[in-house]
Amino acid sequence: NAGVMQNPRHLVRRRGQEARLRCSPMKGHSHVYWYRQLPEEGLKFMVYLQKENIIDESGMPKERFSAEFPKEGPSILRIQQVVRGDSAAYFCASSKLAGGGYEQYFGPGTRLTVT
Amino acid sequence: TQLLEQSPQFLSIQEGENLTVYCNSSSVFSSLQWYRQEPGEGPVLLVTVVTGGEVKKLKRLTFQFGDARKDSSLHITAAQPGDTGLYLCAFPYGGATNKLIFGTGTLLAVQP
Numbered sequence: 749n750a751g752v753m754q755n756p757r758h759l760v761r762r763r764g765q766e767a768r769l770r771c772s773p774m775k776g777h778s779h780v781y782w783y784r785q786l787p788e789e790g791l792k793f794m795v796y797l798q799k800e801n802i803i804d805e806s807g808m809p810k811e812r813f814s815a816e817f818p819k820e821g822p823s824i825l826r827i828q829q830v831v832r833g834d835s836a837a838y839f840c841a842s843s844k845l846a847g848g849g850y851e852q853y854f855g856p857g858t859r860l861t862v863t
Numbered sequence: 864t865q866l867l868e869q870s871p872q873f874l875s876i877q878e879g880e881n882l883t884v885y886c887n888s889s890s891v892f893s894s895l896q897w898y899r900q901e902p903g904e905g906p907v908l909l910v911t912v913v914t915g916g917e918v919k920k921l922k923r924l925t926f927q928f929g930d931a932r933k934d935s936s937l938h939i940t941a942a943q944p945g946d947t948g949l950y951l952c953a954f955p956y957g958g959a960t961n962k963l964i965f966g967t968g969t970l971l972a973v974q975p
């Protein structure tokens with residue numbers, strides 16, 4: 749049973765380019781969470797999605813960041829016009845259901861470097 | 864404001880030593896989780912504690928939830944190099960959303 753898959757594992761972008769990060773949840777999981785890990789800030793929640801719906805995006809920066817989880821295919825975290833401050837590790841987690849008692853399984857992360 | 868403060872921030876010890884890391888807050892939690900994150904990987908859940916005063920053991924790791932459910936500790940006995948990693952406490956926040964709020968982390972290095 750494959751775990752959460754993320755690609756690419758490493759991504760280098762120049763300032764102003766777009767970054768697209770992909771997350772395939774575990775089989776049977778329809779809930780996806782994105783987190784960002786910055787050295788000085790730790791691991792922070794960004795957005796929670798179910799299939800075709802954004803449920804909670806309270807941790808997403810208001811501009812340049814968007815997320816989707818289509819009916820078919822992986823969840824995508826998209827960062828437009830990247831800046832150096834976007835350099836971080838981005839983790840996706842999936843769970844079978846939301847709410848208490850349901851474990852989130854994390855992927856290996858995508859390390860974004862903005863030059 | 865950081866809801867979960869972990870201490871120490873860094874810890875470097877020799878193989879075979881014992882250690883304790885702490886997770887503290889002024890808030891009361893319905894449950895608390897501990898994760899371990901190895902370099903270049905995502906966090907992996909070690910344990911969930913739910914009841915005040917609860918103690919859970921996972922091989923050489925002992926987890927305790929404070930009586931008032933505001934703090935937790937992780938004790939490792941006879942640490943091994945394979946224990947090296949970032950230890951994070953976290954709590955699920957937001958009711959049905961279940962998004963995780965993570966602590967500041969303790970980076971542990973066990974030298975052979």
